[in-house]
Amino acid sequence: MDAQKLQVFVAVAEELHFGRAADRLHLAQPYLSRSVRALEAELGADLFRRTTRKVELTPAGTALLPHARALLARTDEARGAVAAARDGRSGRVRISFAGPSAHVVVGQLLARCASSTH
Amino acid sequence: MDAQKLQVFVAVAEELHFGRAADRLHLAQPYLSRSVRALEAELGADLFRRTTRKVELTPAGTALLPHARALLARTDEARGAVAAARDGRSGRVRISFAGPSAHVVVGQLLARCASSTH
DNA sequence: CTCATTTACGGTCGTCGTAAATATG
DNA sequence: CATATTTACGACGACCGTAAATGAG
Numbered sequence: 493m494d495a496q497k498l499q500v501f502v503a504v505a506e507e508l509h510f511g512r513a514a515d516r517l518h519l520a521q522p523y524l525s526r527s528v529r530a531l532e533a534e535l536g537a538d539l540f541r542r543t544t545r546k547v548e549l550t551p552a553g554t555a556l557l558p559h560a561r562a563l564l565a566r567t568d569e570a571r572g573a574v575a576a577a578r579d580g581r582s583g584r585v586r587i588s589f590a591g592p593s594a595h596v597v598v599g600q601l602l603a604r605c606a607s608s609t610h
Numbered sequence: 611m612d613a614q615k616l617q618v619f620v621a622v623a624e625e626l627h628f629g630r631a632a633d634r635l636h637l638a639q640p641y642l643s644r645s646v647r648a649l650e651a652e653l654g655a656d657l658f659r660r661t662t663r664k665v666e667l668t669p670a671g672t673a674l675l676p677h678a679r680a681l682l683a684r685t686d687e688a689r690g691a692v693a694a695a696r697d698g699r700s701g702r703v704r705i706s707f708a709g710p711s712a713h714v715v716v717g718q719l720l721a722r723c724a725s726s727t728h
Numbered sequence: 729c730t731c732a733t734t735t736a737c738g739g740t741c742g743t744c745g746t747a748a749a750t751a752t753g
Numbered sequence: 754c755a756t757a758t759t760t761a762c763g764a765c766g767a768c769c770g771t772a773a774a775t776g777a778g
Contacts, residue, residue, distance in 0.1 A: 494612035537696035555695035559688035570677035577673035
């Protein structure tokens, strides 16, 4: 149940058509068929009821869809959090001072921190 | 960034020791090293600062940890939702009637549904 | 020297494409 | 018969183990 297969599932669930979903993902459509089938095997439940003329979600598929979307969104969030930390847009800040006037400024900062947290 | 690698990351982050994490996951510890390294490559950020004597989280690793736990929890939720739908513990209910008295009962049901939803 | 991580290497399985087969309306 | 899904098959890479190499204290 990796992100790739979930994206395949969501695409097919939204298009209700393996060919269009394949175009959207720039993948060959036989692969979508196998991907969905692998997901169904892994979860032990059919996700679509399909003939060559109609594709529709089963109850299990309907149940999975919102969870799949949430998982994909959360994955992006996680990526973003790591990127932010890497680029220093979050996490601990390190501050250095130099020069005679610095001691005064640091003293003021420390006083303000102490008063704001207590 | 599949569930497997996230579990490896969480285990190492919790143990701060590749060997113990490997034991916990019943995996060979060289594989953990490569798994984490692959995750780091994929995310473009180091997750641990490690020597042979000490393993500690980087800011990026610290940022990832809660997201990784959330993703694993959500994955389990998704599995559970599908299992519930498969086993009929959720989703739409189909009811059939047969016999002469059925029509009366169905009429009463429909009346109650109509009055309760409006 | 010892303990822990990493690199090297190999077998097996999953990914993903193209081409042929199958099934539905 | 036309259109859509599935199966067959093959190349490539990922997974995951064992054994050897590397590095820190």
